[in-house]
Amino acid sequence: MKSILNKLNLSAITPGLIIMVLLTACDFEYDLPEEGSFEDKTPPSANFTYSQGEGDNWMVYSFANQSTSATDFEWDFGDGNSSTELDAQNTYPGEGTYTVTLTASDKLGVTNVSSQVVEVVEPEVPLARIPVILEADFEDNSLPDGTGDGRDSWRNDFGGVIQITSSPVQSGAQAAKFPSAGDRVAYQDGLEVTPNTEYVLTYYYTLKTNNPGSITLTVLGGTITDLAEVAGATLASFEGTDQDSASTYVKVDLPFNSGANETISILITNQGEEARLDNITIDLGV
Numbered sequence: 001m002k003s004i005l006n007k008l009n010l011s012a013i014t015p016g017l018i019i020m021v022l023l024t025a026c027d028f029e030y031d032l033p034e035e036g037s038f039e040d041k042t043p044p045s046a047n048f049t050y051s052q053g054e055g056d057n058w059m060v061y062s063f064a065n066q067s068t069s070a071t072d073f074e075w076d077f078g079d080g081n082s083s084t085e086l087d088a089q090n091t092y093p094g095e096g097t098y099t100v101t102l103t104a105s106d107k108l109g110v111t112n113v114s115s116q117v118v119e120v121v122e123p124e125v126p127l128a129r130i131p132v133i134l135e136a137d138f139e140d141n142s143l144p145d146g147t148g149d150g151r152d153s154w155r156n157d158f159g160g161v162i163q164i165t166s167s168p169v170q171s172g173a174q175a176a177k178f179p180s181a182g183d184r185v186a187y188q189d190g191l192e193v194t195p196n197t198e199y200v201l202t203y204y205y206t207l208k209t210n211n212p213g214s215i216t217l218t219v220l221g222g223t224i225t226d227l228a229e230v231a232g233a234t235l236a237s238f239e240g241t242d243q244d245s246a247s248t249y250v251k252v253d254l255p256f257n258s259g260a261n262e263t264i265s266i267l268i269t270n271q272g273e274e275a276r277l278d279n280i281t282i283d284l285g286v
Contacts, residue, residue: 044111137172
C-alpha cells in the first residue's frame with residue numbers, strides 16, 4: 001500500500017516540476033543582454049563639413065561634426081594629427097592633399113566612418129583697387145561722360161578754383177596752374193582704395209623762378225571738411241621746390257600706405273611762386 005502511495009505522489013509532483021522548469025527557462029524578460037545582442041535600431045551615421053581659415057590662417061581648417069546617433073568620435077586629419085573632440089580644428093603643415101576621416105560610434109559599439117579629401121591651397125591675394133582720379137591730367141571733356149573743363153573734379157571750399165594752362169604742359173594740351181598768391185586749392189576725395197595696401201602716386205610739377213616758392217601734394221586718408229584736419233589725415237606728402245627751370249617738369253613718385261582707409265583724398269596747394277602740375281596717376285607699390 002505504501003509503495004502505491006509513493007508512486008502516486010511522484011506521478012503528481014513530476015509534471016508540476018517539469019512545467020515550472022519550462023516556464024522559468026522561457027522567461028527571458030529579465031535577462032541582461034550582452035553587447036550587440038540586440039539590433040541597433042538607430043545606428044550612428046558619420047558626416048562632417050569643413051572650412052578654411054582666412055588670411056594668414058589659411059592652413060587652419062575647422063571641422064564641424066554633422067554625425068547623428070553617435071556619442072564618441074575619432075578624427076584622423078591625414079597628416080598624422082588626430083582628435084576625439086566633437087568639433088575639431090587642425091593646422092596643416094602646408095599645401096597638399098589630405099584624406100580626413102571621422103569615425104563615429106555609439107554605446108553599443110556600432111561605428112560608422114566618413115572620409116573626405118581636403119585640398120589645402122594657399123589662396124591667391126586678391127588684386128587691390130587702383131583709385132580712379134577724375135580729370136587727372138586736367139584736360140577738357142575728360143570726365144567719364146565726356147564733359148568737364150579739366151578742373152571740375154578739383155573744386156572745393158578750401159580756396160579758389162585752380163587755373164588751367166596750355167603752356168608749358170607735361171603732356172596733352174592742358175595742365176593745372178596755381179598763381180603765386182597761393183590762394184588756389186585743388187582737392188578731390190572719394191578715391192577708392194584697398195585698406196593696408198602700398199601705393200605710389202606719380203605726378204609732374206614745375207615752378208617759375210622769380211621768387212622762392214613750392215607746390216605741395218598731400219595724400220589724405222578719408223575725407224576732410226576743414227584744412228585744420230590735414231595734419232591728422234595725412235598719409236604722405238611732398239613739397240616740390242625745384243626751380244631749376246620754369247619750363248621743365250619734375251617727376252615725383254610719392255609712396256603711401258592706405259592704412260585702414262577705404263577711400264583717400266588728394267590736396268594740392270602752393271606758396272610763394274606760380275606753379276604748374278600735370279598727369280597724376282596712382283599704381284600699386286612694392
